[in-house]
Amino acid sequence: MTHLAPPAGAPRTLYDKLWDAHAIAQGGDGQTLLYIDRHLLHEVSTPQSFAMLREDGLAVHRPATQLAVADHSVPTRHRDQPFADPMAAAQVALLERNCADFGIEYLALAGEGQGIVHVISPDQGFTLPGITLVCGDSHTSTHGAFGALAFGVGASECGIVMATQALWQERARRMRVTFTGALTPGVSAKDMALAFIGTVGAAGATGFAVEFAGDAVRALSMEGRMTLCNMVIEAGSRTGLVAPDDTTFAYLQGRPRAPHGPDWDAAVRYWRSLPSDADAVFDAEVTIAADAIAPQITYGTSPGQVMRVDGIVPDAGAAKALAYMGLEAGAPIDGLPIDHVFIGSCTNGRIEDLRAAAAIARNGQVAPGVRALVVPGSMAVKRQAEAERLDALFLAAGFEWRAPGCSLCVAMNDDRLPAGARCASTSNRNFEGRQGAGARTHLVSPAMAAAAALAGRIVDVRTLA
Ligand SMILES: CC(C)[C@H](C(=O)O)[C@@H](O)C(=O)O
Numbered sequence: 125m126t127h128l129a130p131p132a133g134a135p136r137t138l139y140d141k142l143w144d145a146h147a148i149a150q151g152g153d154g155q156t157l158l159y160i161d162r163h164l165l166h167e168v169s170t171p172q173s174f175a176m177l178r179e180d181g182l183a184v185h186r187p188a189t190q191l192a193v194a195d196h197s198v199p200t201r202h203r204d205q206p207f208a209d210p211m212a213a214a215q216v217a218l219l220e221r222n223c224a225d226f227g228i229e230y231l232a233l234a235g236e237g238q239g240i241v242h243v244i245s246p247d248q249g250f251t252l253p254g255i256t257l258v259c260g261d262s263h264t265s266t267h268g269a270f271g272a273l274a275f276g277v278g279a280s281e282c283g284i285v286m287a288t289q290a291l292w293q294e295r296a297r298r299m300r301v302t303f304t305g306a307l308t309p310g311v312s313a314k315d316m317a318l319a320f321i322g323t324v325g326a327a328g329a330t331g332f333a334v335e336f337a338g339d340a341v342r343a344l345s346m347e348g349r350m351t352l353c354n355m356v357i358e359a360g361s362r363t364g365l366v367a368p369d370d371t372t373f374a375y376l377q378g379r380p381r382a383p384h385g386p387d388w389d390a391a392v393r394y395w396r397s398l399p400s401d402a403d404a405v406f407d408a409e410v411t412i413a414a415d416a417i418a419p420q421i422t423y424g425t426s427p428g429q430v431m432r433v434d435g436i437v438p439d440a441g442a443a444k445a446l447a448y449m450g451l452e453a454g455a456p457i458d459g460l461p462i463d464h465v466f467i468g469s470c471t472n473g474r475i476e477d478l479r480a481a482a483a484i485a486r487n488g489q490v491a492p493g494v495r496a497l498v499v500p501g502s503m504a505v506k507r508q509a510e511a512e513r514l515d516a517l518f519l520a521a522g523f524e525w526r527a528p529g530c531s532l533c534v535a536m537n538d539d540r541l542p543a544g545a546r547c548a549s550t551s552n553r554n555f556e557g558r559q560g561a562g563a564r565t566h567l568v569s570p571a572m573a574a575a576a577a578l579a580g581r582i583v584d585v586r587t588l589a
């Protein structure tokens with residue numbers, strides 16, 4: 125299906141403004157050739173992209189628009205020693221060599237710029253409002269929190285972007301998700317993301333670019349907005365958006381790769397023109413009352429299988445998922461024993477997430493028999509947390525304090541859970557085996573994860589004093 129642009133002169137959404145500003149050509153098949161401003165690379169999705177360039181004898185068109193980092197397979201401890209896993213070592217070495225060969229900046233594993241690709245780019249001001257940004261990774265939607273048109277692409281598209289700085293794409297339909305009112309204590313952006321997925325379903329936003337709006341979204345920090353946009357892919361959408369505003373500009377000002385001086389002023393003037401026009405029309409509208417959202421937790425093996433922590437496990441055709449998860453329909457989830465906790469990922473590995481977890485962790489000790497990992501999303505986040513003494517706080521409470529990477533979000537490094545383990549995790553996917561074959565994942569907010577670590581069971585964070 126082709127989704128036509130709004131007629132000339134008609135009010136436009138943020139998505140349409142971004143699209144129109146980057147359209148180079150219109151194809152006969154309804155596709156648009158889009159100019160791509162920036163490209164992020166990681167070690168897992170790019171080997172084939174570079175191989176393509178080599179085979180076709182192509183160079184990288186604008187190397188300065190590309191930024192690479194290793195995150196998925198990197199170990200999160202003993203980083204001064206050789207990798208235990210030779211495959212992971214080879215993957216990282218290949219990215220390093222490919223970047224050197226093609227003139228792309230690579231943020232070294234031992235350097236201060238390293239971290240999860242979706243955390244480092246905003247950290248450094250490489251992600252900006254008004255740009256198009258792609259990465260061979262489905263959670264590229266994270267960057268839409270800045271009012272950037274950002275989406276995940278495949279390995280061959282990464283190669284095309286490197287060689288041509290452009291991609292053929294089909295315009296999506298537009299969905300607006302309005303969170304009315306204000307969040308209540310103990311409820312965070314992660315709960316909004318999970319509540320959204322629970323409302324529309326795991327495929328409910330397929331084919332849509334989702335703009336998040338409403339008072340509760342405007343009240344979110346950039347960290348919270350990133351958490352929200354990060355998870356749209358779990359509802360089937362490739363693109364999440366929040367209109368840029370003073371919160372966005374305050375976050376970006378002074379970051380190393382953001383514009384400076386007169387360039388900054390000119391950029392802000394342009395960015396202020398981007399929000400959706402007042403009477404712009406969306407193809408779908410969803411309204412969620414933020415004040416009615418309780419802390420959320422997934423009970424199944426898809427992020428759409430999500431419930432309130434104070435509810436009972438539903439019996440909605442999820443028999444296979446419940447069997448895998450070792451849960452029974454009709455039982456409360458509050459009080460369910462857990463043995464692992466993971467605080468990190470591109471969903472919840474930013475400083476605000478670590479602060480939220482630390483605010484709970486400071487009240488106790490990790491329960492006996494529970495292993496709890498805190499994995500900062502980037503070196504910058506790690507350094508900031510250490511400056512605030514959060515590392516000491518976590519360690520004193522019995523948590524492990526690691527080096528940045530994807531870690532237990534995807535278990536592609538040596539952080540992996542044993543079969544039958546049950547984990548309260550701040551990541552974004554609870555698929556079968558995601559944290560290790562046979563391991564069970566419950567997606568929750570950082571505060572809920574920390575509370576579970578101390579209690580040794582799922583607990584409604586609102587009931588803690
Ligand atoms: C490995 C990578 C391509 C993958 C993705 O596309 O998202 C990973 O980051 C994930 O979260 O599953």
Ligand code: SF4
Pocket residue numbers: 195196240242261263469470471529530533534551552
């Ligand atoms: S932290 Fe998880 S979701 Fe994010 S990029 Fe890494 S593996 Fe993917």
